[in-house]
Amino acid sequence: MKTLTDNWSTYWEGFLGTLSLFLVSAVLALVLGVLIASFRVSPVRPLRVFGTAWVTLLRNTPLTLLFFIVVLGLPRFDITLPFFTFAVLALGCYTSAFVCEAMRAGVNTVPVGQGEAARSLGMSFGQTMGLVVLPQAYRSVVAPIGSVMIALAKNTAIAGSFSVTELLGTYRTINELGYSIVWTFVWIAVGYLIITLAVSLVFNLLERRVAVAR
């Protein structure tokens, strides 16, 4: 307990760092993921190919390698951004591939007849999407997106090794001050558990709200 109370400000800073990293990357991943998913299901072939390439490449790239490329590679192109932005880019792009697949799977669970029925009622494309297809896809997407988001929260730990202030990185500071190393890690673990449990709680609530008997 002493380890926690004595280093409260260090831990708090790290916790906030992890939290903001998670939230910003989650927004980026969701936006990019939806965009790429709409590419992948579109009737325009070049967009489909681009979406498929994006997903295949990013899903098979180790996240550490992606961090390596973004944090150390982009500056070679004279693109210098804060480390936080680099980390968000790496995490967001990586996660967007998984979000895209979850979205696509969700849209594909909507029976073809639903769209056909909507169109034969004279609905426009926007109406078909907004009133018929997406509300149904949303239900089956919530759970997979939840587990992708939990994985994202856990992956933020990697950013600590690339000069971003976050929770795992705090162990160095606290370790140098001579605190018990086991307890240092116990409190770090608790910090991550708070975030992942909160995320899974939110998604469980969402899931229960949209649950429907099929």
Next chain:
Amino acid sequence: MTVESSALYDVPGPKALARHRLYGGIALLAIAALLGWIVYMLFHTQQFTESKWMAFEYKGVQELLLRGLGNTLKAFGWTVLFALPFGALFAAGRLSDHRPVRMLSTLVVEFFRAMPLLVMIFFIFVALKVAPLWALVAGLVLYNGSVLAEVFRAGVLAVPKGQKEAAFALGMRKTQVMAYVLVPQANRAMLPAIISQLVVALKDTSLGFLITYEEFLHAGKLIATNLDYDLPFIPVVMVIAPIYIGMCLLLSWFARWVERQSRRRPSMRGGAPVASAEVAMGLPPAAQQ
């Protein structure tokens, strides 16, 4: 046009086809512009000069890279070797008839799945002062083993109930039912999911880079930060990234191939449903239920 049949779009008529072609043209231009910009930047920042690429001609550098690749594969090999039995053990524990065993296994599996892998690796490396290779392998085994335990459990539970009941009715003991009836059927069904999880393990060996394990990425960093070779960072990425991604892609394709094979085979009919070979990010889909 081979659009997957989805509820989104109608079959396009002549006007829609023309419009799609127009959009396709614009998209092609945009993609070409993006690629062109990347190539321009590569030349603009002089990444193709001889001084940046000559490093790869040295035997020492080639050996360094190969040794790094070997170390990556070594960590992966050990992980596979230990994670599969670990997963089988704890899956059996979670399916056990004895309540304490079940609870203990559930606790272990859930804990290691919930912890960020890197936190575990750092804990083993820093607090327990283990050598980098074994810290990495231990972390990977605990995490991937736990996920595999869930895959195994889901696989065994997915075998139709009649199989188990029939086996018990024939007078088999519970170990026999498990070993001769449930596991062989589940095994074929969950092979794609297992291989997909191994892709995750292979990807995660790169975390060894962060605890100074001398793996592939580490070798690349050594070369990239060498002033004698004019800091060949982009060339190093252009060499390393295709190899890494290629290895993972091969394994992913293998998983998909296995999936297709077992779907096609008629002897599978009536057995457990085949798990899909999705590259999992966190948890495999089958384990979430």
